[in-house]
Amino acid sequence: MRIAPLLCLAAALVASTSEAAVRYVIKNRRIEPNQTLAKALHDAQLPDAQVAAVISALEGVFDFRKSRVGDQLRLVMRDGELDFFDYRQSMVDEWQVRRDGEKYVGSKRAIEVEKQVAVVALEIQSSLYEAAVAAGEDPAIGMVLADVFAWDIDFYRDVRKGDTARALVEKFVSKGRLLRYGDVLAATYAGGLVGNKRVFRYVLPDGQPNFFNEEGASAKKTFLKTPLKYANITSRFGSRFHPVLQYLKAHNGVDYGTPIGTPVWAVADGTVTQAGYAGAAGNMVVIRHANGFETQYMHLSRFGEGVRVGARVRQKQVIALSGNTGRSTGPHLHFGLKRNGQYTNPLNQQFPRADPLPKELLPDFLAKAQELTGQMEAVSVAAVAGQATAMP
Structure with a gap:
């Protein structure tokens, strides 16, 4: 398959010298489906010997198995021979091959990344995604x-217009552009339905981080509210008219409409008792938990690693990816919950919280929580002061 040029720069760059003009030609390409790096270089009309030289220079520097469709290539030709080669996967993943006399030398380009701590403030009008965009943040927040x-908080069911969220979060930035978010150090959520939530990140003596509220109680519960980060409930627990079987039937779980391939969480620690194809349920995972609980995840497309x-x-833990297998009318996840062998409604359960901080750690935690609160509030005060100064 031929490569479609990203930007066809056939125009030559000419540099005048005392002896003769040096002609440069720049070729920009992308990796196409079913195409190796070597084939991409051949398709860019690089001579066989120079293709071999580039591949050799990158051996031990770049893992060719990680070459992906859409990766960018740039070849700088000097008088018909390769002078410089650049391979880019992202803002922080870039490899280069430079000509050094009669040989080529490969290396990974060092990208300077800065870690910043910033406050993100969101006001929700319709969704968390749109609130992030409106605040000028990456929707990944x-x-x-x-x-x-x-x-x-179930960020599909529990969010209401006018809810607000604030987070003191690490940002990894390169050349002024956000690469990704890091750890959340503190966060608050004020919701019309869920009330006020405030959590702080605290690293325990064993090195494991966890979140606690301002009094040192664990933010973690024995069970998550949902097995998905975001999902639309398409069918609730109880009797319903079955769309395939065409009769009234008990629906022993909750259906979440979600695209195929959405990561599915285990809602609690447990042991896998079933992982395979189960007829009408399609690919299914069943997990046994403490205190007589069992959870079921149906219509999956793939199972998670080691499940x-x-x-x-x-x-x-991501135990699977959602799908459309078995007796299903469309992509979704069916989530079922049993207690002592009987199905129960997952949406109305009240699960206990995990253990609070040990008393001996509480003073240190409270001091650090106060410091984090001060950082969040300092940004708010500065913003208000700035607005007041700007008023006529």
Whole structure:
């Protein structure tokens, strides 16, 4: 398959010298489907010997198995021979091959990344996604907050217009552009339905981070509110008219409409008792939990790494990807919950919280929580002061 040029710069760059003009030609391409790096270089009309030289220079520097469709290539030709080659996957993943005399030398380009701590403030009018965009933030901040409040807030069902969220969060930036969000250090959520939530990140003596409220109680509960970060409930627990079987039938779970391939969480720690095809349920995972609880995840497209009968799984571990297998009318996840062998409604359960901070750690935690609160409030005060100064 031929490569479609990203930007066809056939125009030559000519540099005058005392002896003769040096002709440069720049070729920009992307990796196409079913195309290796070597084939991409051949299709860019690079001579066989120079293709071999580039591949050799990158051996041990770049893992060719990680070459992806859409990766960018740039070849700088000097008088018909390769002078410089650049391979870019992202803002922080870039490899180069430079000519050094009669040989070529490959290296990964060092990208300077700065870690900043900033406050993100969102006011929700319709969704967390749109609130992030309106605030000039990357929509990925919504996923970050969904992680933090996963035990208390279902970001599809519980969000109301006028809710606000604030987070003190790490940002990794390169050349002024956000690469990704890091750890959330503190976060608040004020909701019309869920009330006020405030959590702080605290690293325990064993090195494990966790979130606690301002009094040191764990933000973590024994069960998550949902097995998905975001999802639209398409069918609730109880009797319903079955869309395939065409008769009234008990619906022993909750259906979440979600695209195929959406990561599915284990809602609690447990042991896998079933992982395979189960007829009408399609690909299904069943997990046994403490205190007589069992959860079921149906119509999956794939199972998570290491998910098999007898495997231990952790809360928030991705156990599968959602799908459309079995007796299903469209892509969705069916989530079922049993207690002592009987189905129960997952949406009206009240699960206990995990253990609070040990008393001996409380003074240190409270001091750090106060410091984090001060950082969030300082930004608010500065913003208000700035607005007041700007008033006529």
